[in-house]
Amino acid sequence: MPTVDEIAQEKQRISERLARLDAERAKLADELNELEIAERVLSRFGKAAATERRRRGRPVRTAPSGREHRSRSPAPVNGPSVSDATLQVVETHRDGLTAAEIQNCLSRDFGLTVRPNHLGIALQRHRRAGRLESRDERWYPPQTALAEMPSQAMTG
Numbered sequence: 366m367p368t369v370d371e372i373a374q375e376k377q378r379i380s381e382r383l384a385r386l387d388a389e390r391a392k393l394a395d396e397l398n399e400l401e402i403a404e405r406v407l408s409r410f411g412k413a414a415a416t417e418r419r420r421r422g423r424p425v426r427t428a429p430s431g432r433e434h435r436s437r438s439p440a441p442v443n444g445p446s447v448s449d450a451t452l453q454v455v456e457t458h459r460d461g462l463t464a465a466e467i468q469n470c471l472s473r474d475f476g477l478t479v480r481p482n483h484l485g486i487a488l489q490r491h492r493r494a495g496r497l498e499s500r501d502e503r504w505y506p507p508q509t510a511l512a513e514m515p516s517q518a519m520t521g
Contacts, residue, residue, distance in 0.1 A: 448487040450475045452496060461503035464488065 367375075445453065454470040455462060462470070468484055471477045488504060491497040498505045 444475055444477065447471070447477060447479050447483060448490065450477055451484065451487045452491055455491075455497055455504050456506050459506065461500070461505045463503055467504065 444450070450471055451467060454467050454474065458466075458470075464481070464484060467488070468479055468481065471479050471484070488497060488499070492499055495507060498507050
């Protein structure tokens with residue numbers, strides 16, 4: 366059975382170790398912040414001089430806010446882009462899909478979590494390029510593509 370003095374000593378030792386770990390975590394968080402700032406600077410100077418349009422981003426953090434650092438999960442590199450996957454989903458469903466149905470298919474078939482505004486941007490981009498049509502709040506492949514499909518199947 367440990368005595369009161371042993372318990373107090375162990376408590377003191379653990380609290381000192383916790384303080385050292387806290388200081389080390391704060392130091393590492395500062396270093397990580399500096400590296401992120403340097404990475405952003407390098408990526409800006411590494412871009413072609415022709416593109417002078419700058420993106421609006423988060424303001425640079427100069428001091429740690431006391432919160433834990435939360436990193437975003439990287440975008441899937443192997444899968445298709447949201448735009449390409451959206452086009453594939455609509456082309457496979459000839460009877461047309463609503464935006465919500467497309468979002469469900471992207472999640473189910475491609476494992477993509479797509480925000481509604483990002484899906485809307487992709488759909489409108491395809492519509493403007495003539496790759497999709499919107500009728501009665503449903504998205505369809507263009508009718509010219511539907512007419513060409515049987516002739517391509519016969520020649521291929």
